[in-house]
Amino acid sequence: MSIQFDVRTRVREDLRDLVPYDTHPYPNVIRMDLNENPYPFPEAVCQEIIKKLNSDVFTRYPDPGAVELRQALADYNGVAPDNLIAGNGSDELIQLIYLTFGGNDRTVLIPVPTFSMFKIHARITGTGVEEMRTGEDFAVPVQKLVERARAGIDIVVLVSPNNPTGTVIPPEDIMYVLENTSALVIVDEAYFEFKRETIVSHLNRYPNLIVLRTFSKAFGLAGMRVGYLISNESVIKELNKIKQPFNVNSFSQLAARTALKYRQLFDEQIGMIIEEREKLFMELQGLSGVTAFPSQSNFILFRTPVNSDKVYQELLKGGILIRNLGKVPGLEDCLRVTIGKKEENAIFLEKLGVILRDNKE
Structure with a gap:
């Protein structure tokens, strides 16, 4: 049989x-x-990476905490290393956030149109999704968003500059959301370097803030898959419980550190x-x-x-x-x-x- x-x-x-x-x-x-x-x-960056390569990059597990990379990122962003997690691209970090703070009976609110992976990773992790349409000029209806967030939303996603529209959410609007909801607020700043406008400088004021960044765009490291997350230590502590231990390979850590050196x-x-x-x-x-x-x-x-x-x-x-x-x-x-x-x-x-x-x- x-x-x-x-x-x-x-x-x-x-x-x-x-x-x-x-x-x-x-x-x-x-x-x-x-x-x-x-x-x-840049050739100078390539040569520096090659010069620093050794056998351990290939034969040993990578630094699970990406200590040197986090220190370089701390200097770049004006935060402490304990405010940072490095990830295998932003995708891994989005999924990590949902695995930690989402899941069954939790809901994320996403203004659309925006980066599609926020919805996809929510589905994968069993997190409920509510979408809110932006205006004709793709502006996020902040007042309406806050009203909905207060009524049982666990996570709010804001992407600025937004993909695929290219629009920016004014910092005062982001702060209004942070101040008027107890939901976790993810601010995706993947394209930060093209605008140089960030909410990171207000990190200490908002315990519910998570900022996402990537090396795939401005720093030309799309093939290396390196992203990072900035938040308060209490949030980082919870995320580290779920994070995979060797999530960013040694070569990618080296490439990202070197790119920052030659920024x-x-x-x-x-x-x-x-x-x-x-x-x-x-x-x-x-x-x-x-x-x-x-x-x-x-x-x-x-x-x-x-x-x-x-x-x-x-x-x-x-x-x-x-x-x-x-x-x-x-x-x-x-x-x-x-x-x-x-x-x-x-x-x-x-x-x-x-x-x-x-x-x-």
Whole structure:
């Protein structure tokens, strides 16, 4: 007698319709879809990393507390090392927060549209999700959000600058939320370096504040998967109970520490990205029928008079990969383009212009 096994029946019922995250690794295209730093990783930083490599990086487990990295991050952010946790990208840290403070009978409130992984990780951890639509200008309705948060919300998510809209939540609005709810408030500052506006300086005032940052954007370390979390020691203590012990590998810790040491080189690249962003924004605004939304990040959200699916596919045929957001509620016929190098932006604009002219009604 053989026993029948159906793996689908063993999957949690609430996860059975979850779709795997897929970025489609298209070869031979200009990638302007994932908000990465388009410039080469600085040679001086590469050489310093190579110089510091030794056998232990490969044969020994990494420092479980990322002590040296946390000290460098403390100096960079003006906080104490005990206010920090390093993570295997922000994704791990989001999941860690939900595992610690979310779960069954807990609910997270998320203004949308925003970074989709906040909702996905909530589902994975069994945390309930409530979404709140932002206004036409993508502004977070702070008063409404606070009223809802007071009525049984456990975690509030605020992303500033927001992905995919590029909008910023004013610090006074974030502080209003922190002061008027007992919920844990996550402020995702993944794109902080492109705006230099942060709530971290108010950390000591708010015991319910968690700030997320990443090395994947401004510091060009997307391939290393390094993120970090800033909060008060009481919150860090609880998170450390759940955190995996060897979550950031030795090579990534070394790369992140070295990048911070040479951050002036990255500041130069950030300056070029911001300059190109402003040029690209003006060029997009000049295209007939296109609405470009102001951005304080390293990408621009824009809406076209042509169906976004068609624009996306035509650009892909022309060797340009961007992000199609047309199926996201509130972002109909919208796409997001990462700021590239000057020549990449020019190619993108040229091909987009041709598509719009060829499909003009």
